[in-house]
Amino acid sequence: MAYSPPQRDEQAMRSFVENMARLLADWGFPRMAGRVVFTLMAADEQALTAAELAERLGVSPAGISGAIRYLVHLNMVAREPVPGSRRDRYRMVDDSWYEVTVAKMSLLKTISDAADQGVAAAGGENTPAGAKLAGMRDFYAWVQDNMPALLAQWAAHKSRLHHPPPA
Structure with missing residues (x-):
């Protein structure tokens, strides 16, 4: 029998992101910042653009900007320029x-x-x-x-x- 790697369950992952954001919001963490941080944590990619985050969360890129500023200020998320573009990518800070x-x-x-x-x-x-x-x-x-x-x-x-x- 051939090995088959576990399949990612996108619906379960979206539910996880929302549940974790809700938990953090119950502690006073901004809800959108929680959604963004757990979307980044749940991503297989090392970094995502604001547009990619917005698409995954079903919100406008403008809705992401305040959360990103907050997370960068906390030193949870790092901003990295995309070479040859005016866009930035965002990744979780190590540890x-x-x-x-x-x-x-x-x-x-x-x-x-x-x-x-x-x-x-x-x-x-x-x-x-x-x-x-x-x-x-x-x-x-x-x-x-x-x-x-x-x-x-x-x-x-x-x-x-x-x-x-x-x-």
């Missing part, structure tokens, strides 16, 4: 989820510091509002303190996944 997490780590400290100001404004940790804000401050301070070790563990894990030790 983009890691890069976004690293870039947003300073936000954790900012949130923790802001919550600490709220604790003081509420009259301290012994007030009901101060206790809730202190919990938020302490959580984000803990995440900030522990994130570098977690990211280092991920890097080591990723290295083992892609370069397993010899048997």
Whole structure:
């Protein structure tokens, strides 16, 4: 019996893209940006133009531009010129989820510091509002303190996944 590679299910892939975009939107991520990022992730091609993204998503190329700007700003997507054309192609940045997490780590400290100001404004940790804000401050301070070790563990894990030790 001859080997037959798995067949791509375009309908299931479109459903996956929409479901993931909806999940990210539930967390506050712009819906179109989610659709674009998962269309890029689901593409077998390394990069797509705005027109190709628009065609796959059933929207106008103009509808793609804001999402692309947002994703480029987050450093999740890179813009590459198409030689001999005025068009650009867009691709996922290598290890983009890691890069976004690293870039947003300073936000954790900012949130923790802001919550600490709220604790003081509420009259301290012994007030009901101060206790809730202190919990938020302490959580984000803990995440900030522990994130570098977690990211280092991920890097080591990723290295083992892609370069397993010899048997």
